[in-house]
Amino acid sequence: MLNPKTFYNSRPDGFAVLEVVPDSAAQDAPRRFVPLRRTALTGTVTGPLATLSLSQTFSLEASAAVVEALYRFPLPGDAAVTGVRVQFGGVEIHTVLKERGRAEADYKEAKRAGRQAALLTRESPDVFTLAVAGIRAGQDVVVRTDYVQLARPDGAGWSLRVPLTTAPRYVRADEAGSPHAAGQPLAVLRDPGHRFALDLTFTGAERVASPTHALTVTGERATLRDGEVVPDRDCVVTWCAAAAEKRPALNVWAHAEAAGAEAYFLALCAPPKWANAKKVPREVILLVDHSGSMQGAKWEAADWAVERFLAGLSEHDSFALGLFHDRTKWLAERPRRATPDVVREAVAFLKANRDSGGTELGVALEQALDRPRAADTPARHVLILTDAEVSDAGRILRLADAESAKPDRRRVSVLCIDAAPNAALASELAERGGGVSRFLTSNPDEDDITTALDEVLADWSAPVLTGMTLEVNRTGVEAAGRSVALMAPGAVSAIDVGDLPAGRPVWVIGRAPRGGDPLTFRLRTGAEIVAELRTEPNTNIPGLKALFGADRMRRLEYVMTANYAGEDLRAELARLGYETTTGESKLYAENARDATVKVVRDLLVRESLAAGVPCSETALVAVRSEVGQPVTETRIVGNALPSGWSGPMSSGGGGGRAALFRKSFSAPSAPTVLRAGGDSDDEFDDDTGTDDEVDDAEFDSDVATDFDPLERQRGINISPSPGTPTGKSRKAPPPVAPIANRRSATGPPAPRSSVPSVGAIRISIAPRQHVPADGAALFDSASDDVGAFTFLSVAFADKAITADTLDPELTLLLFVGDLAAPRARVKLADVLRQGGRRPLNLRRNVGEPIRLTLEDPSGAWAGGVPVVEIVLG
Structure with missing residues (x-):
C-alpha cells in the first residue's frame, strides 16, 4: 500500500497515496500511485430530514495501468441509500439494485471484459464497500452516493452525525463468520491522504454550528472553515428551527x-x-467499559462519571456496578442500596480494578439484565459507558428486545465515548432498550470529555415521565x-x-x-x-418510505446475526410481521447460522427491492456499455485512524481469517502490497514484535482469500510507523506515536504519549483576594508551554468547607485558547466529593492563553473567595 522507503504516512507534511505494484514488478521497480483525493458531503436539510450526496473523487497518475479501487467507508447506520452514480471523465453511469450474487457476477464479468463498472455492497448497517473498476490515468472518477438521513432531537434543536472513518471493531471468535464481522476497515492509516469537505444548505434553520469541526455559515449555507480536513472523527452539525417555529409536544410528518x-x-x-415530574426511586445498573480501546482519556472520564453518578444517588436508589472487558467483574451479585458506605465501597472497587482486555459488551449486558431486581422500584435502568466498538450487534439487540417485553423491564441507555464511535449500534440499542443514547468525543482539542459527561449525566438523571x-x-x-x-x-x-x-x-x-x-x-x-x-399524508416526503424500509431491513439483518433458530426464529419473524416456516433447530452453531441466513435472505431481498434501498443481501451495480481495457491491478483505500486512539492494537477472534486480523492488527510493521491476484509480497510481524518470520505460503493463502473484493474480507492492514525497515525479518519499530489499543496487556491504561505534559500550574488564592467572587479571574497566563492538562485538584485551607457545605452551583470555568467559551466546567462540590481531584483532557498549543474564572450565580462567595489552592496538572 504505502512505500515506507519514500513516504512517512504519519508526518503532517507528508502526502499519503496508495501504491500500485504490477504483477511482475521487482521490489525496486518504479512505483505508481492511486490516491483517493477527497470526499465531499453536499445536500439540503429541511426540518428533520437531510437529503445528502457523498462524492468520492479518485484519480490516477500517468500510467498504462487500468486499476480497480476498493474502499470500505461508513455511512450513518440509520440512513437509507437511494442510488449511486459513477462518472468516468465525462461519462456518467447509474447503478441498478439487484440481488447481491447477481450484482457481484455482473461486476466481475464487466471487469473481466474490460468495461468500466462500480459495485456498492453493504457489510454492516453503517459500513459499505465500494469497488470501482476501470480507473485510467488522466481521468477523474467521481462516485456519488445519494442517501437520506433523519436528524436527531438535540435539546431545543437538531443534530446530524456524519461518520467519516470506520474504527476497527472487536470480533468474538464465534462471530468470525457473521456478516457484520465484515464491517472492518480494509486499511487503517494515521493519515490516509484523502480529505473531507462539507457543503450543506439548511432551510428554516438558525444557529447552525458544529461541536466537532469549525464551520463557516453564510445565510443558509454551512461549509468547513478549513475547507478540507482529515476524516478522523465523526462530523456533527447542530441547528435550531427558525424562532417563529416552536416545537410542540407532538409533531407528525406523513407521506403516501x-x-x-x-x-x-x-x-x-x-x-x-x-x-413537573417528581423524582422517583431508581434501580440503576452501571456497566463500564474497561477494554483496551477505552485507554487514556476515555477511561479516566468514564470512571469519573461513575463516581459522580454514584455520589448523586440517594439512599432510596439501588445500584449495581459491573466492569467489563474479556470478563465482567461485579461489585455484588444483587443491586444494593446507595448508602454512603456502599458508595465508598463501589468507588474503591472501581479504582482497584484496572485490568483490561477485549470488548465483551454482549456478555456483560446479558449478566446485567439477569441481575435480581430490587422490589418496589418504579424506574429500572442499565447505563452503559462504552465506545461500542464490537461486531456482535445482533445478539446484543436481541437481549434488548427480550428485556423490553418484560413487565418489570430495565431500560437501556448508552453513553458512547469516542471520536468515531459505533453510533449505529449505540443508537439502536438505546432505541430498542427504551433508553437514550448520547455521544461524546475524546479529542483533547475540543471540549473536555469529563465536562461533557457531567452535563449528560445531569440531563439523564433529571425527572422522567414513565x-x-x-x-x-x-x-x-x-x-x-x-x-x-x-x-x-x-x-x-x-x-x-x-x-x-x-x-x-x-x-x-x-x-x-x-x-x-x-x-x-x-x-x-x-x-x-x-x-x-x-x-393527511402528502406525496412530497419520499424519504420517509426509504427510511422505514431501511429500518425494516436493518432489523432483519440483526435477526440474521442474533443466533435465532427454529421456533425462536419463527416467533421473532412473526413479531416483525413475517409468517414463514423455519424448520427444526440445529444442534451446531454453524448449521444454525446457515439455516437462519437461508430463511432471512429471501425476506431481505424482497424488502430491499420493494423499498429501493440496498441491504446486505442486495447490491447496487453499474456497468458501462463501451468496452475498454481489463483491470490489471487492484488497490485498497485506507481509513483514517480515529482521533484519540493510541497504543499497539490486536483483536480477539478464532483461527483462519481472525488470525490474519490479529497479525495485521498488532505491532506496527511494513505494509502489505497486494497485486491484482491477491498475493502479498510482504508479511506481518507476530504479536511479540520479535524477528519471528511468518510462513510465506500460509500468509499468502490467507491474503489471497481475504482480499478478494467480492468476499466478506475481515483482515485489516495497519500502516507502518516512520522508519519501519523492510525485508523478510524485522524487529518491531520503536514506539513512535503508536496506534490504538484494542486489547491491552493486564494493567492500567497507559498515559497518552503523543503530546508532552505541561508543568503543573499552582494557583494559590489569598484571603479576600477576589471580591466580588462571581466572574473572578483566578488565573490568567499566556506562557509558551505546550502539552495536555490531565487533572485539576482543589484544596481549601478551611477544612470545614466540604462538598455538603458548598453551594452546588459554584463552578470553575477553564478557558484554553478561546477566552470567549470555556473548554471545561468544573463543579467544586463534585471535585470535593471525589476526594479533591478530577480528570481533564485538554490540549494547549503554543501561545494559547489559559484563564480560570469562577461562576457563582447565587452569590455564595459575594464577600470573596476563601483561601484555596488549585492545581492544573
Whole structure:
C-alpha cells in the first residue's frame, strides 16, 4: 500500500497515496500511485430530514495501468441509500439494485471484459464497500452516493452525525463468520491522504454550528472553515428551527404514494412543557467499559462519571456496578442500596480494578439484565459507558428486545465515548432498550470529555415521565424498533415510546394503513393525554418510505446475526410481521447460522427491492456499455485512524481469517502490497514484535482469500510507523506515536504519549483576594508551554468547607485558547466529593492563553473567595 522507503504516512507534511505494484514488478521497480483525493458531503436539510450526496473523487497518475479501487467507508447506520452514480471523465453511469450474487457476477464479468463498472455492497448497517473498476490515468472518477438521513432531537434543536472513518471493531471468535464481522476497515492509516469537505444548505434553520469541526455559515449555507480536513472523527452539525417555529409536544410528518395503500409517518414525541415530574426511586445498573480501546482519556472520564453518578444517588436508589472487558467483574451479585458506605465501597472497587482486555459488551449486558431486581422500584435502568466498538450487534439487540417485553423491564441507555464511535449500534440499542443514547468525543482539542459527561449525566438523571405511548387510529401499525399493541375497544394501535427525561424528545417512525379517516395521533402518559393531532399524508416526503424500509431491513439483518433458530426464529419473524416456516433447530452453531441466513435472505431481498434501498443481501451495480481495457491491478483505500486512539492494537477472534486480523492488527510493521491476484509480497510481524518470520505460503493463502473484493474480507492492514525497515525479518519499530489499543496487556491504561505534559500550574488564592467572587479571574497566563492538562485538584485551607457545605452551583470555568467559551466546567462540590481531584483532557498549543474564572450565580462567595489552592496538572 504505502512505500515506507519514500513516504512517512504519519508526518503532517507528508502526502499519503496508495501504491500500485504490477504483477511482475521487482521490489525496486518504479512505483505508481492511486490516491483517493477527497470526499465531499453536499445536500439540503429541511426540518428533520437531510437529503445528502457523498462524492468520492479518485484519480490516477500517468500510467498504462487500468486499476480497480476498493474502499470500505461508513455511512450513518440509520440512513437509507437511494442510488449511486459513477462518472468516468465525462461519462456518467447509474447503478441498478439487484440481488447481491447477481450484482457481484455482473461486476466481475464487466471487469473481466474490460468495461468500466462500480459495485456498492453493504457489510454492516453503517459500513459499505465500494469497488470501482476501470480507473485510467488522466481521468477523474467521481462516485456519488445519494442517501437520506433523519436528524436527531438535540435539546431545543437538531443534530446530524456524519461518520467519516470506520474504527476497527472487536470480533468474538464465534462471530468470525457473521456478516457484520465484515464491517472492518480494509486499511487503517494515521493519515490516509484523502480529505473531507462539507457543503450543506439548511432551510428554516438558525444557529447552525458544529461541536466537532469549525464551520463557516453564510445565510443558509454551512461549509468547513478549513475547507478540507482529515476524516478522523465523526462530523456533527447542530441547528435550531427558525424562532417563529416552536416545537410542540407532538409533531407528525406523513407521506403516501398517490396510489399507495399505506402511509409512512414520522412522529416527534416530547415531554409536555408543563410537566413537573417528581423524582422517583431508581434501580440503576452501571456497566463500564474497561477494554483496551477505552485507554487514556476515555477511561479516566468514564470512571469519573461513575463516581459522580454514584455520589448523586440517594439512599432510596439501588445500584449495581459491573466492569467489563474479556470478563465482567461485579461489585455484588444483587443491586444494593446507595448508602454512603456502599458508595465508598463501589468507588474503591472501581479504582482497584484496572485490568483490561477485549470488548465483551454482549456478555456483560446479558449478566446485567439477569441481575435480581430490587422490589418496589418504579424506574429500572442499565447505563452503559462504552465506545461500542464490537461486531456482535445482533445478539446484543436481541437481549434488548427480550428485556423490553418484560413487565418489570430495565431500560437501556448508552453513553458512547469516542471520536468515531459505533453510533449505529449505540443508537439502536438505546432505541430498542427504551433508553437514550448520547455521544461524546475524546479529542483533547475540543471540549473536555469529563465536562461533557457531567452535563449528560445531569440531563439523564433529571425527572422522567414513565410509560409514554403514541396511539394511532389504525390496526396493523408498524413502528421501527418499537413494540406495538392493539388497544381494546376500538381499532387503535399503541406504540411504546418509553420513559422520557425532562426535555428529551424521541422519534417514532412507522407505517399504517391509509383507511378512510385522517390519521389521528395521541401522545399519552398513563391516563393523561399530552397532545393530539390529525393529519393527511402528502406525496412530497419520499424519504420517509426509504427510511422505514431501511429500518425494516436493518432489523432483519440483526435477526440474521442474533443466533435465532427454529421456533425462536419463527416467533421473532412473526413479531416483525413475517409468517414463514423455519424448520427444526440445529444442534451446531454453524448449521444454525446457515439455516437462519437461508430463511432471512429471501425476506431481505424482497424488502430491499420493494423499498429501493440496498441491504446486505442486495447490491447496487453499474456497468458501462463501451468496452475498454481489463483491470490489471487492484488497490485498497485506507481509513483514517480515529482521533484519540493510541497504543499497539490486536483483536480477539478464532483461527483462519481472525488470525490474519490479529497479525495485521498488532505491532506496527511494513505494509502489505497486494497485486491484482491477491498475493502479498510482504508479511506481518507476530504479536511479540520479535524477528519471528511468518510462513510465506500460509500468509499468502490467507491474503489471497481475504482480499478478494467480492468476499466478506475481515483482515485489516495497519500502516507502518516512520522508519519501519523492510525485508523478510524485522524487529518491531520503536514506539513512535503508536496506534490504538484494542486489547491491552493486564494493567492500567497507559498515559497518552503523543503530546508532552505541561508543568503543573499552582494557583494559590489569598484571603479576600477576589471580591466580588462571581466572574473572578483566578488565573490568567499566556506562557509558551505546550502539552495536555490531565487533572485539576482543589484544596481549601478551611477544612470545614466540604462538598455538603458548598453551594452546588459554584463552578470553575477553564478557558484554553478561546477566552470567549470555556473548554471545561468544573463543579467544586463534585471535585470535593471525589476526594479533591478530577480528570481533564485538554490540549494547549503554543501561545494559547489559559484563564480560570469562577461562576457563582447565587452569590455564595459575594464577600470573596476563601483561601484555596488549585492545581492544573
